[in-house]
Structure formats: structure tokens, C-alpha cells
Amino acid sequence: GDSVTQMEGPVTLSEEAFLTINCTYTATGYPSLFWYVQYPGEGLQLLLKATKADDKGSNKGFEATYRKETTSFHLEKGSVQVSDSAVYFCALSDSGANNLFFGTGTRLTVIP
Amino acid sequence: DAGVIQSPRHEVTEMGQEVTLRCKPISGHDYLFWYRQTMMRGLELLIYFNNNVPIDDSGMPEDRFSAKMPNASFSTLKIQPSEPRDSAVYFCASSLGIGQGVFYEQYFGPGTRLTVT
Numbered sequence: 152g153d154s155v156t157q158m159e160g161p162v163t164l165s166e167e168a169f170l171t172i173n174c175t176y177t178a179t180g181y182p183s184l185f186w187y188v189q190y191p192g193e194g195l196q197l198l199l200k201a202t203k204a205d206d207k208g209s210n211k212g213f214e215a216t217y218r219k220e221t222t223s224f225h226l227e228k229g230s231v232q233v234s235d236s237a238v239y240f241c242a243l244s245d246s247g248a249n250n251l252f253f254g255t256g257t258r259l260t261v262i263p
Numbered sequence: 264d265a266g267v268i269q270s271p272r273h274e275v276t277e278m279g280q281e282v283t284l285r286c287k288p289i290s291g292h293d294y295l296f297w298y299r300q301t302m303m304r305g306l307e308l309l310i311y312f313n314n315n316v317p318i319d320d321s322g323m324p325e326d327r328f329s330a331k332m333p334n335a336s337f338s339t340l341k342i343q344p345s346e347p348r349d350s351a352v353y354f355c356a357s358s359l360g361i362g363q364g365v366f367y368e369q370y371f372g373p374g375t376r377l378t379v380t
Contacts, residue, residue, distance in 0.1 A: 194267070194354055194371030195306075240306065250296070250319070251369065253306040 153178045157241045157254035164231055164261050172226040172257045174215075174241035182243040184208075184217050184224040185251070189238040198226075198239070231261045267372035269355050275378045281343040284375045287336055288357030296369060297330055297340050298354040306354075312338065345379045352376050 158173040176182065183202040187195040199208030204219035213228045224241060241254040268287040276282050288295045296311040310320040315332045323330070327346070332338040342349055356369040 192373065194356070194373045196371070197368050250308045250311065255305040 153182070153243060153245050153252045155241050155243055155252055155254040157239075158257050159255070160238075161258040161260060164259070166233055166261055166263050167230045168261075170226070170228040170231045170235075170259065172239055172241075172259070174224045174226065174254060176222050176224065176241075176243050178222075178243055178245050180245045182245045184215070185242045185244070186213065186215055186224070186226050187240040187242060187253070189240065189256070191237070195240060231259070233261045233263055235259060236261050267355055267357055267370055269353075269372035269375050271375060272373065273376045273378075275380065276345055277380055278346055279344045280379075281341065282345045282349075282377060282379075284340040284353050284355075284377070286338045286340070286355030286372060288338070288355070289370055290336065292357035292359055292370070294358045294360060294367075294369075295332060295338050296356040296358075297338070298356065298371075300352040300354060300374070301350075309340070342377075345377075347379045350377055350379050 154177045156175050185200045186198040188198045189195045198213055199210040201208040201217035204217055207214060207216045215224050215226045217224055236259055238256045238258045240256045242251045244251050267289055270285045293314050297309040298306050299309055300306045307322055309322045310330045311318055312332045328342055330340045352374045354371050354374045356371045358367040358369045360367045
């Protein structure tokens with residue numbers, strides 16, 4: 152079945168540090184891949200997406216590249232800010248499927 | 264647009280009581296989803312509706328859970344009777360559509376934090 156495995160947290164970084172959150176997936180079809188972000192006290196928001204192999208999704212300085220050969224979709228940001236502190240979820244939607252499969256989430260805390 | 268609205272934001276109840284969670288989707292969105300988030304199981308899809316009709320309820324944990332969507336602007340998730348293991352954050356989300364090879368973004372509400380003592 153479809154599943155997503157992402158790096159366990161929590162992750163604590165200093166401001167301006169480089170961020171990587173690993174995500175790998177298992178899917179039977181040709182999935183679309185997503186990163187969602189959940190800020191404290193709020194619902195999930197779509198951060199970026201990629202719908203086919205080698206696509207790169209980007210938003211707010213975050214990037215992730217859809218790697219079919221390694222079944223991965225790692226999230227990166229070159230210089231994190233305190234305002235990036237949140238929980239990040241990797242997710243997939245399989246072709247023909249009607250819902251999202253989420254990873255367990257990774258809590259990021261950025262300290263000044 | 265106000266986004267997806269959920270109420271209440273927090274609910275504390277005693278075991279055995281009935282709990283009703285409410286959701287107002289974004290106007291014009293044809294799909295509505297209910298999710299549950301726990302530390303142990305992460306984020307799970309419980310049920311989703313298309314044009315007010317339940318399409319897939321395979322994620323509903325047991326008969327104590329029920330969901331309805333009487334009209335396009337309102338949905339409820341009911342737990343009767345509630346148990347401590349139902350304690351979680353329940354999210355409602357809505358989207359314009361879903362389909363093969365096409366992704367329509369799901370917009371999430373702020374969630375209802377349920378505590379059953």
C-alpha cells in the first residue's frame with residue numbers, strides 16, 4: 152500500500168542554518184508528492200508540491216525534488232528563520248486515489 | 264474568504280458522553296474531508312464527502328463514529344459514546360475536487376482538540 156516515511160524529530164536549528172528533512176515514499180502508481188506545514192494552533196497548509204519525477208517544488212525559500220530513483224522528496228531550505236518553526240508533513244496522493252497519505256510529521260524549532 | 268471553519272476549537276468531555284464536532288467548508292468546494300491527528304498514528308483520513316454524499320468512510324474507526332453533511336456548507340462528526348482513546352485533534356478540510364492525475368489543494372481548518380477524560 153501507499154505510505155510515507157519521514158525523518159523523526161524534533162529538529163532544532165539556529166537561525167540561518169541549513170535545513171533538510173528527509174522523506175521517502177512507497178506507492179503503487181505514479182504519485183504526486185507534497186509538503187504541508189502546520190504552524191502552532193493552525194491547520195495544515197500546502198507548502199509545495201511536485202506531480203512527476205524530477206519536478207522541483209518550491210515556495211518561501213523551501214525546495215524539494217521528486218526523485219523517482221530513490222523514491223524520495225526531501226525538504227530543504229538554505230537559511231531558516233525563527234518564523235519557520237512549525238511541524239512539516241510529507242504527503243502523497245497516488246494516481247487515481249482520492250486522498251492524501253501523510254507522514255508522521257517533523258517538528259522544527261529555530262532559535263535566534 | 265474565511266477559510267474552513269471548525270467549532271469548537273477545544274472540547275473536554277467525560278467518557279461516555281456524546282461529542283459533536285462541526286465544520287463549515289469553503290464556499291464552492293465540492294469535497295469535504297475529516298482527519299484525525301494523534302501522536303501515535305499521525306494524521307489519518309476518517310471520511311470524505313462529495314456534494315454532500317459520503318464517498319469513503321473506510322477510515323472511520325468504529326460504529327461509535329458517524330459523520331453527516333446535510334448541506335453544502337455544514338458537516339458534523341459525532342462520537343457516541345466517547346472514550347479516552349478518542350482524544351486527538353480532528354481536522355476538517357475542503358477542496359474544489361479530486362481526480363486521476365489532477366490534484367486539487369485541500370484547505371484545512373484549525374482543528375478541534377478533543378480531550379475525553
